[in-house]
Amino acid sequence: MNTQIKKILADLYIIDGSLREREEELINIINNILISQPDTKFDAEFARRLRFKLLEKESLTIKKNFNFTIMSDLIIKRFSYVFAGAAVILLAVVVWQNIDFSSKNSLSSKITKLKSNAFGSLIENGQLAVSEELASANVSVTKGSAESRAIGMGGGGGVSVSDAMLPNPVNYIYKYTGEEIKMESKEITVFRRVRGGASASALANQIKGFDFGGVNLNNFSNLSLQNLTLAEDKEFGYMLSFSLEDGSISINQNWLKWPNTQDICLGKDSACFDSLQLTPNDIPSDSVIIEIVDNFLREKGISIDGYGAPFIDKSWITPEVRFIGDQLSVIYPLIIEGSKVYEESGQPSGLNISIDIRNKRVAGVWNMLSQVYESSDYAAETDFNRIKEIAEKGGRYNNIYYADLSGQETNVLELGTPEFILARIWKQPAGYGMAQEFFIPSYFFPIINKPDNAPTWINGVVVPLAKEILDDADKNNDINPRPMPLLDPASTRSEQPAVAPEDFAADEVCADNCGNGICEEVT
Structure with missing residues (x-):
């Protein structure tokens, strides 16, 4: 073991002593990093990610990672399956079998280089879409x-x-x-970003021959399977929504399986609801929040490759805020080719994870997108x-x-x-x-x-x-502000009717005699 690796290990053990138990694995990982990425900073964030990867490696022996890269060229590869069972079960099997959940780099970017100006004009009808x-x-x-x-x-x-x-x-x-x-x-x-429209159509073709309660799908054309939703039937269960056309996955609470404060106070006075109000003091520490998120991602096998260090969005909490909602967001900024992604509004864009403050659990995950570009x-x-x-x-x-x-x-x-x-x-x-x-x-x-x-x-x-x-x-856009002249409200009012009587009469004549060719003559 060379001196540089010893120093790196010593620094990492100061940050996180639990890493010492995995020293042999750490040496191999650090060796590979020093060869491929010699400028890597071995700081607290690196130690956190390293610990996450080591724990993730253990869970991969019994779990499989979500693979979002396939959401764009999704499912076109393998359709040689023998189907059996109910149509609803079959639908889930078709999607499941055609998504490769085994990829270790499920969120790694896949980029195809095209010729210059391959996307045509970057504006449409004079402007890009405004968020x-x-x-x-x-x-x-x-x-x-x-x-x-x-x-x-x-x-x-x-x-x-x-x-x-x-x-x-x-x-x-x-x-x-x-x-x-x-x-x-x-x-x-x-x-x-490449989306999965072709895959959605391919999936729909696979299920057209099944009986869905009297609806013959063969009588419909150009079908595409756009969404699929799965729900956990257990306490604190989740709902997973797959958007095959958009190439995205979201995870939300299965509301039927989560406690509801309104049910607790049903039939009681407002004092009950007031007692359940959360304040900024109820927010867990940053370390606890990040630990909740890390445990969830590891348990569910969701990779964070392709994302930067997480931050907790507390921008909305000001000294004037007395009460808060039940959820708080943790954002992992998306990184493409080494550059962070922002919304044009100036807010970071990436994997968004909601924390249920009351139950100290992950409440949802959204903006999980295919990383195919x-x-x-x-x-x-x-x-x-x-x-x-x-x-x-x-x-x-x-x-x-x-x-x-x-x-x-x-x-x-x-x-x-x-x-x-x-x-x-x-x-x-x-x-x-x-x-x-x-x-x-x-x-x-x-x-x-x-x-x-x-x-x-x-x-x-x-x-x-x-x-x-x-x-x-x-x-x-006219950059310089030019306030429009203000009209005196009184000047916009008139004692006269909006339509002169003679104009109104002419309109009636026109309506009654259009068939006789009078319309053009009446003014």
Whole structure:
């Protein structure tokens, strides 16, 4: 054993003494890592993952890992099965037998390189799809808007923003204070996730010959099996949902098998419910939460290869929060080709695991996706000043701007030196069809002076580096805020009827005489 390995082992034993029992295995693992990945940091996170892998190795002798890579080229390989039994059981067997659960690297990425610009335009109908989170965030408030919405809608008039008992919104201005970056690459590599539509159709063809209670599936065409749900019939059981078309798996509580606080307080007064309210003090320590997650992943054989170190999302817990819900999220950031994946809103994207705080159990897992991708090179933006300008305007969808209100507060948010990431962006097809899921090289500009009272969604600014996307953003977005002139509500009202009597009469004549060719003559 060389000196370097001895030092690494000594450091690991300080972090986690239980690893000493597996020293022989550790030496082999560290040797392989030093050869293949000499720059690996042997820190606390490495020790945690190493311990997880060692325990996972034991459980693999009796369990098999989920394999999500097959969800895209899923099931096309093996259909030579002799079927028997009830149709419902058969359906489960078809799916189960065609999913390879034995792969050790079930979440390892599989990337197929294509020619340049292989995905066509990265925008559709002038713009990429806007996430619901971004769409709901980019709203301006103007005086009188509430009144104009309510008038004529049975609401009796309404209350304008200036009259409502609400605090004025805060305007946020971004200012870059980081280092200048030299843009050297003229191309970026864009990734597109491959889904399992062909496999879903292949599975449907396998079951078309079975009797499903009087429905003959042979009378239907172009069938595809899109979803399959399995449920554990036991206390604290789970429901597994397989989306074969999307290439994803989610795990949720089987609500029939989990205790319900409403049942406990059924027929009792509000004091019962109040006694069951959770507060931030009821949240377990971070180490306990991570241990709950690690144990669940190991017991269920779910691999975390392809994901970064987990973090606990407590961004929503502020000093003003007195009571909390039953669940807390732990996120394992997705990593593709060494780069972290973010939503364009600035939030990390990856494997999301919900913890039931009350029962100290995993409540659900979602965003488990197939790790099969295609990649293609596209033209990159090479002007960092342009990228910086877009970041200072809040990204390609611009910053939220509120009309000038009396006493309104404005905060300047400083943006630090950006980190290279992949932004998860959706492209809506023209007409019908599923949106395509892209991972586009981008810069994430962190906010380095976020105020304590800032909204939780203000985390940073994401700017895609694809030149086509930025060109489209400049063309379709007016970056500088231009409040529309405010109308005097009184000037919008009139004592005159909306339709003049003579116009109304003409409309009636037209409706009655269209068949006689009079419509064009009556005005």
